[in-house]
Each structure stands twice: as structure tokens, then as C-alpha cells.
Amino acid sequence: MTPLSFVLLVAAISFVAGLLGSLLGLGGGMIVVPALTLLLGIDIRLAIGASIISVIATSSGAAAAYVRDRLANLRVAMFLELGTTAGAITGAWIAGLLHPRWLFVLFGTILGYSAVAMLRPRPRDVVRHHGETRLAHRLRLHSSYFDDAQGHEVVYEPARPILGLGLMYVAGIVSGLLGIGSGALKVPAMDLAMELPIKVSTATSNFMIGVTAAASAGLYFARGQIDPFVAAPVAIGVLLGAFVGSKLLSRLGRRTLRVTFVIVLIAVSVQMLFRGIRG
Amino acid sequence: MSGIPEHEPRWVDTAISRLLRTGVVASMAVVFLGLVLTFVHHPQYVRSTSALGRLTDAGAVYPQAIGAVLAQVRQGRGQAIVMLGLLLLIATPVARVAFSILAFALERDRLYAAITTVVLLLLFLSFVLGAAG
Numbered sequence: 001m002t003p004l005s006f007v008l009l010v011a012a013i014s015f016v017a018g019l020l021g022s023l024l025g026l027g028g029g030m031i032v033v034p035a036l037t038l039l040l041g042i043d044i045r046l047a048i049g050a051s052i053i054s055v056i057a058t059s060s061g062a063a064a065a066y067v068r069d070r071l072a073n074l075r076v077a078m079f080l081e082l083g084t085t086a087g088a089i090t091g092a093w094i095a096g097l098l099h100p101r102w103l104f105v106l107f108g109t110i111l112g113y114s115a116v117a118m119l120r121p122r123p124r125d126v127v128r129h130h131g132e133t134r135l136a137h138r139l140r141l142h143s144s145y146f147d148d149a150q151g152h153e154v155v156y157e158p159a160r161p162i163l164g165l166g167l168m169y170v171a172g173i174v175s176g177l178l179g180i181g182s183g184a185l186k187v188p189a190m191d192l193a194m195e196l197p198i199k200v201s202t203a204t205s206n207f208m209i210g211v212t213a214a215a216s217a218g219l220y221f222a223r224g225q226i227d228p229f230v231a232a233p234v235a236i237g238v239l240l241g242a243f244v245g246s247k248l249l250s251r252l253g254r255r256t257l258r259v260t261f262v263i264v265l266i267a268v269s270v271q272m273l274f275r276g277i278r279g
Numbered sequence: 280m281s282g283i284p285e286h287e288p289r290w291v292d293t294a295i296s297r298l299l300r301t302g303v304v305a306s307m308a309v310v311f312l313g314l315v316l317t318f319v320h321h322p323q324y325v326r327s328t329s330a331l332g333r334l335t336d337a338g339a340v341y342p343q344a345i346g347a348v349l350a351q352v353r354q355g356r357g358q359a360i361v362m363l364g365l366l367l368l369i370a371t372p373v374a375r376v377a378f379s380i381l382a383f384a385l386e387r388d389r390l391y392a393a394i395t396t397v398v399l400l401l402l403f404l405s406f407v408l409g410a411a412g
Contacts, residue, residue, distance in 0.1 A: 003324035003331050007314065043337040053365055057303055060371050064299040067292050074291070078379060078395050085401040089408065139390070210299070210372035211398065215405045217369045222409025224343045228317075228361035229334045232310045235368065239307060 003229060011233035013039065018058065018241025023248065024118065024261055027209075028238035029055050029180035030111055034268045037104070038275070042230060044103050048095070048179030049225035052217045054238035055181045059209035061239065062246070071203035073143050076158060076196070080204075083165040084186070084212040087172020092216035095177045096223060104276030107178050108269045114184040115265035118258065136161045145200060156197055164194040168208075176216035181209040291382045295375055302371030306364045313360030320357050344410065373402050 001009070017031035029051040036047040066072045095103065136142070142157035158164070167189035175182040183205050190201035220226055318324055324334075333339060342348045342362060351359030376399045383392040 001331055002326060002328050003321075003334055004318055006331055006335065042335060045337055046335065053368060056368055056372060057307065060299045060303045060368075060375075064296045064303075067299070068296040070292060074295075074379070075391060078391055078398065081376075081398045082394060082401075085398055085405075089401065089405045092405070093408065211376060211402070214369050214372040215402055218402065218405035219409035221366070221369065222343055222406055224341065226341070226362070226365060227335060227339055228313070228341060228358045228365070231365055232314050232361045235310060235365070236307060239303070 007229060007233045010036070010040070010230060011237040014054065014234045014237025015241040015244075018054070018238035018243075019245045020241075020261070021238070022058075022242040022245025024258075025183075026114060026118070026265075027055065027181040027183055028058055028242055029178075030114060030265075032234060032238055033107060033179060034111065034272055036230070036234070038268070038271055044100050044107075045095075045225050046227045046230050048103065049217075049220045049227065050231040050234035051179035052175075052213050052220055053226065053231045053235045055175075055179070055213040056210050056217060057235050057239040058242040059181055059206050059213065061243065063203075063207040063210060066203035066206055069203075071145055071199055072207040073141070073196070073200055073204050074207075075139065075143070076141050076190070076194075076200075077204050077207045079139055079141065079161065080164060080168045080190075081208055081211050083168030084172035084175070084208055085215040087169040087174075088176035088212045088215035089172075089219065090169075091173035091176025091178075092219040093176075094173070096219075098177075101276045101279050103178065104272050106276075108272030108274075108276060110174060110178060110180070110182075110184075111272060112266055112269035115262045115269060117184055117188075118262050118265075133159055133161065143200075145197070147197075147199070154197060156195075156200065158190075158194040158196050160193050160195075164189055167193055172212055172215070175209075175212050176219075179216070179220075181213065183209060291379075294382070295378065298375055298378060299371060302367065302374065306367035306371065309364030309367060310361050311364075313357050313362075313364055315357070316355070316360060317357030320355075373399070376402065 013035050014032055017035055018028040021028035021031050032054060033047045033051050036042040037044050136158050139161060141161060144153050144155040147154045171182045171185035171189060174185060186205040187201045190196045190204060191198055324330055342351055342359060348359050348362045348366060352363050376395060380392055380395045383395055
């Protein structure tokens with residue numbers, strides 16, 4: 001393969017990964033890293049470095065829209081970013097100490113978990129009455145958003161901010177280790193632990209992912225894991241794929257299609273695990 | 280709970296939204312330009328298959344410090360321009376955080392100006408740590 005055909009092939013694969021990631025709500029990184037390593041035999045450390053770059057591009061693009069629509073809660077985001085950035089630095093630092101085989105094993109595990117999590121029915125917004133926590137109040141985390149489906153303003157106040165911060169630290173570690181956005185961990189932390197409305201959780205998670213990824217990208221860059229011949233086509237491909245995916249309005253709601261993808265993703269995660277165990 | 284929903288002022292939302300969008304579009308344009316220049320400067324990358332292993336090996340050496348990237352950009356090296364674009368992309372969320380500090384300070388929100396400053400320091404720490412390790 002010539003460098004030019006390599007770059008074009010990586011861009012094409014990344015486009016598909018970005019498209020699927022956006023349609024499935026998984027994020028491009030989850031798909032692009034296995035594709036680059038298993039299909040093209042690219043070193044997993046370079047694949048992770050390229051993936052973290054694409055995560056910044058897609059999440060910043062998506063966040064721009066969420067912030068404009070006022071769904072993302074900026075205070076919650078800033079507060080929780082204390083946890084995600086610290087976690088991302090920890091994760092990216094640990095990744096430098098691990099043998100690449102461990103990265104395959106960890107990636108396979110997280111991919112498997114995320115695939116299975118996709119089968120869970122989407123949580124519905126219910127009005128919850130919980131005891132107000134004093135810290136959340138002092139941090140002024142409460143806010144409101146206009147719900148299109150309900151046709152009125154929904155006021156909410158988050159619970160358990162310290163638990164949320166701790167879970168975000170863990171989500172940050174996973175993001176920094178594997179070069180993924182780890183929205184699959186951030187959203188449940190906000191939805192279940194902090195009892196935020198799911199729309200706010202999703203938008204705020206997306207908003208935080210860019211900053212989280214930037215924290216580990218700094219380390220990856222300085223360590224030489226950002227290869228322009230891999231990272232450039234991945235970033236452009238995933239971004240364009242995700243953009244097209246967001247325009248395809250008919251989100252993959254049909255259960256059969258979703259289940260098919262989950263099976264494929266589980267098969268990929270098993271392959272990643274094998275690759276890590278066998279070396 | 281006070282019952283009064285607290286929102287950031289509209290101008291903050293709009294400015295952050297614009298900042299993110301501009302950062303992504305501008306950085307991707309620089310990356311693309313750098314990629315094109317790389318192939319223009321190295322015609323053998325279009326025809327020959329021998330260079331690929333060297334370019335995409337884990338041991339391939341690219342500038343890893345901001346100063347080194349800028350020095351090579353001045354020489355017009357395509358790969359350095361790609362790296363500059365990628366750095367601009369990494370800088371986009373960092374700029375968003377820096378802007379948020381300013382916005383919170385203007386709103387006289389000391390608590391959040393402080394929280395956001397800590398996040399910004401963590402982001403700088405990541406570059407320092409990577410360079411040190």
C-alpha cells in the first residue's frame with residue numbers, strides 16, 4: 001500500500017465508523033479503534049491516539065448544537081469536569097505503562113459492556129422527588145430546560161454531586177486509557193446517580209467529552225502517540241461520518257437492526273479480547 | 280430549592296457554541312491542507328509502497344513538542360501543518376474552558392470561576408506530564 005492509498009482507506013473506514021457510531025449513539029472511537037487494529041493491523045497505541053483526536057472533533061461539533069439549544073447544563077459540566085479531566089490524565093498515564101496487549105483486553109471488555117448496555121430500554125423521564133442535597137444547592141446545579149415533547153419548561157435539581165464526581169473520575173480513566181469518549185459511562189452516572197433528566201445527561205455528557213479527551217490528548221501528543229498519517233484521516237473521516245449520521249433523521253429505532261449491531265459489536269469485542277490474550 | 284431556574288446568560292451559550300464550531304472547522308481545514316501539502320512535497324508517497332511502514336510504525340518520530348511543530352511549520356513541512364491542525368483541535372475545548380473562566384468572572388461567579396480555573400490547570404498539567412514522562 002502506498003501512503004496515499006493508506007490515508008484514503010483509513011479515512012473511508014473512519015467515515016463508516018463515525019456514521020455507525022452516531023446512528024447507534026456509541027461514538028466513533030468505539031468502532032474506529034477495533035477497525036484500525038483488527039483490519040489494518042495498526043499499532044493500538046497509535047489507533048487510540050487517533051481516536052481521542054476524533055472524539056474531540058465530534059463531541060465539540062455536537063456540543064455546539066446542544067449548548068445553543070440550552071440542553072447542556074454548564075455548571076454541572078464544569079463541576080464534573082474536575083473529575084473527568086483528573087481521570088483522563090490518570091488513564092492516559094496508566095496507558096503508557098501497560099503492555100499493548102492489556103489495552104486490547106480492556107478495550108474488548110468495555111466494548112462488550114457498551115454493546116450489551118445498548119439493549120437496555122431507553123430510560124424515560126419521570127419526575128423524581130428526592131431529598132435535596134445541600135451541596136448540590138450550594139453549587140447551584142439546578143436548572144431547567146424546555147422539553148419539546150412535553151411542551152413546557154422542566155425544572156430539575158441534581159442529587160448526590162460527590163457520587164457523580166467520583167463516577168466521572170472513573171469514566172475519565174476509561175476515556176484516557178482507551179481513547180474513547182466513554183459517554184456510555186457518563187450518561188448513566190448523571191442519569192442514575194445524579195437523577196438528571198436523560199436529555200440533560202446526554203447533552204451535558206457530550207459537552208464534557210471534548211474537555212475530557214483534550215486532557216488525555218495532551219499526554220498522548222507529548223508522548224508521540226499522535227501519528228499524522230493515522231490521526232488526520234481518522235479525525236476527518238469520523239467527523240464527516242458523524243455529521244452525516246446526525247442528519248439521517250431516522251435513528252436506528254428498529255429493534256431488529258439494533259440487535260444485529262449489538263451481536264456484531266459483541267463479536268468484535270471478543271476478537272479484541274482474543275488479540276489481547278494471545279498477543 | 281429556590282425554584283428559580285438558573286441559566287447562564289444567552290450570550291455565553293452563543294459564544295461557546297460559536298467558539299466550538301469555529302475551532303473544529305478551522306482545525307480540520309488546517310489538517311486537510313497539511314495532508315495535501317505532504318503529498319505534494321513527497322510525490323513518492325503517492326506511488327511507492329516502501330515508505331508506509333516507516334510512517335505508521337509505533338516508533339515513527341514526529342514532533343512532540345509545540346515548539347518543534349511550530350519550527351517545522353515555518354519550514355512549510357506538510358506533516359507539521361497536520362500536527363498544528365491537530366493541536367488547534369485539542370486547543371478548542373481548552374479555549375472553551377478558558378473562555379468559561381472569563382464568563383463566570385464577568386458574572387461575578389467566584390465559585391465557578393475557581394472550579395473552572397482548576398479544570399484549566401489540569402489540562403495544562405496533562406501536557407507537562409506527557410512531556411516529562
